[in-house]
Amino acid sequence: MAIVATQSPAAYLARLEALLTDVEQWSRAKGVITRRYASVLDEEAYGCYEASGLQLLLGDGRLLATLVPVGASIIAAKGRVDLEGTVDRAILVDWDPGGPVFETAIRIGDTMQTHTQAIYKGVKDSGWYWVESRELSRAHRLNESLFLDLLFLVSDYDLRP
Amino acid sequence: MTSALEQLDAIWRTWRLQHDALRVVLRTIQGRSVTTRAPGTLAKTLYEEAVSAQCERDIRACQKTAAEFAVLGMWAVFERLLLQRLGSECHKMLEEPANTFNAAVTAKVAGDVEYWKIDQALDLIKPLFLDARLIGQAKQIKQYRDWVAHRNPRKSTPPQTDPGMAHVLLKELAKALDTPTP
Secondary structure (H helix, E strand, O other), rough: OOOOOOOHHHHHHHHHHHHHHHHHHHOOOOOOEEEEEEEEEOOOOEEEEEEEEEEEEEEOOOEEEEEEEEEOOOOOOOOOOEEEEOOOEEEEEEEEEOEEEEEEEEEEEOEEEEEEEEEEEEEOOOOOEEEEOOOOOOEEEEOOHHHHHHHHHOOOOOOOO | OOOOOHHHHHHHHHHHHHHHHHHHHHHOOOOOOOOOOOOOOOOOOOOOOOOHHHHHHHHHHHHHHHHHOOOOHHHHHHHHHHHHHHHHHHHHHOOOOOOOOHHHHHHHHHHHHOEEEOHHHHHOHHHOOOOHHHHHHHHHHHHHHHHHHHOOOOOEEEOOHHHHHHHHHHHHHHHHHHOOOO
């Protein structure tokens, strides 16, 4: 397949690279072997482009999980990467501070007052987030501790201290 | 009659249950079930004589398909609500038509609502929402729905979503459509 990008999703690729670097570091500290692979994404918004994924393996070669780049064109997010394990998948989305919001307007007399409501609580900084609970509107920014929780969630393999 | 909001919640709950049920099956096949693999657990199912690795791949593919179909179902519920709401606006006008000509034109418009392009129908509800992004996101979910329904491997992927985000966005739109305008 010819790889012809109509526009480089450079920002997504930069954030993806930062994510993979973090995960490589966290994995190595737990004795998990990491292996990058190249995948080709083909999005209406950007055309075809290459993005790296990351396989996480145990010492005996068993695959624990894979970080799969999904794309930069995501509804209500700036990008998405899925952590696909042996029993489940965790969706990581790239959000700006505040995350996705709803704006509503209330008319008071002759003036309109707008009100912005964050869809998810806990989105303070920009970064990769995982939604813990849709019902409670709670999301968490990815860090080493959450990564190990998610790895357990998707693979049933517990590396947490 | 079940409301559109209840139907959206029902699809969301059904998908969650499907997802977790498939997770239990995966664990059972992998021999990691919490209750251990009791004799007969997989009897008379597709998994009974399946090769484990292939079966695991099939179930993981099924998890993805179930997520896509959940969004497809949510969109169908939302689209019906949208067209019903536009139709009811026309019928309100028919209650007090200016004259017989006006009544005839309005009746024709009311009858044609079902055949309007969804993007045009979504543009019509903009006055109900200050946040134009929400209308834009609904159009993107429609693109995603079309991609799932008519998947063409030669076509690039539209903006992606998941059942959770689709549920949040479509429910917010449905709430506004469910609220009568003064």
